[in-house]
Amino acid sequence: MLIDLTACIRNGDATGGIAASVVFANSWGMSDTHTLTHAIENRRDDLIALTQDLIRIPTLNPPGENYREICEYLNRRLLNSGFETKLVRAHGTPGDSEKYPRWNIVARREGAHAGDCIHFNSHTDVVEVGNGWTVDPFGSDLIDGKIYGRGACDMKGGLAASIIAAEAFLEVHPDFSGAIEISGTADEESGGYGGVAYLAEHGFFKNVQHVIIPEPLNKDRVCLGHRGGWWAEIETFGEIAHGSMPFLGDCAVRHMGAVLGEFEDKLFPAMAARRTDMPVVPEGARSSTMNINSIHGGQAEQSDDFTGLPAHCVPDSCRIVIDRRFLVEESLDQVRDEVTGLLEGLKSTRQKFDYSLTELNSVLPSMTDRDAPVVKTVAAQIEQVLGRPAEFVASPGTYDQKHIDRIGKLKNCIAYGPGILELAHKPDEYIGVDDMIDSAKVMAGALREILVG
């Protein structure tokens, strides 16, 4: 009977049959695992609708649009599921203004008995749309089992999966011990200072023992942490003169060319040769890397409707922003010294070379221990749900774990969620519905392992 029912549910048979299987589950000796599995599969349509709704709220960052709207949507949903909620504005954090307030939501559902709290944290912001889309980036089209849109995999699909996991768990195990928290936070894509960092500074993780961040690291992987990052602006200086007599001035763009030459000849090969023991994916990120984020030199670009020609000037300023990602084996001082060493070298070898370097931000690498309780619990659930051992990885980019680790002082934190990492920030980003279902089963199983005695 059990086997027949499972088969009929897998085949997507009438929901009446599915509901009956839940009601009579225990009298047929069904295990809790199966009951929880069914409770999630029954919510498939709800999961799709929830994900689509979240994608349709365009929470673009920058500038940080519609944070209040998405928090209010989540507030209605989670109040309805029996959570107590708090909407928290991160006053005074970078980007916070009356026009673009940094709103966050934290929801908590207490259990019937004392115990650990598991916190699911998802960021609600998404990055710019960019070019190359073949579907509406905020249309939430469901095509062949995939929901498309900006933020579908990074990370509204993960947020939806964690909500469905919690709601299914609450239905099956209303008498649980401890507490479940779900947060939707701002600004992860720009550093998380108006989101998780603010919450951590204001004590929101004090009563939390386990944190799962449903970032899109793939449904069979536990992400233990991330590489570090160092961001800086470098400016080279010159002297303005008439463009027909460049020898009377000093071209800041050519000086920057020399900087880039040093990077190409020395820095990039040195970084590529370094390998980390961190299990970073994809493979290319197991070395140190650097992106030249932007370059601006000379006259400011005119608006598109300007029809004039440029004036003839030697540029006296050129600026780049560098985005240097480093390994747990490197220190921030080494990273900084390597770049300034090259710049100082140019100062002694290149005539009239002068520069300034402004640090914009830095983040140290973060790695959770392989034996941490949340790691072991989620890994065991991945094996149970997917029938293969979990893979342990680290993320090439930083995410909000850094704030939970350093400000919240909580080491028992991982990223685990549905979605293909390589689709994040790309055109035609999507999330697979089956992947969300599977990862919701893993999350709900982890809730059961930790919160049900």
Ligand SMILES: [Zn+2]
């Ligand atoms: Zn993300």
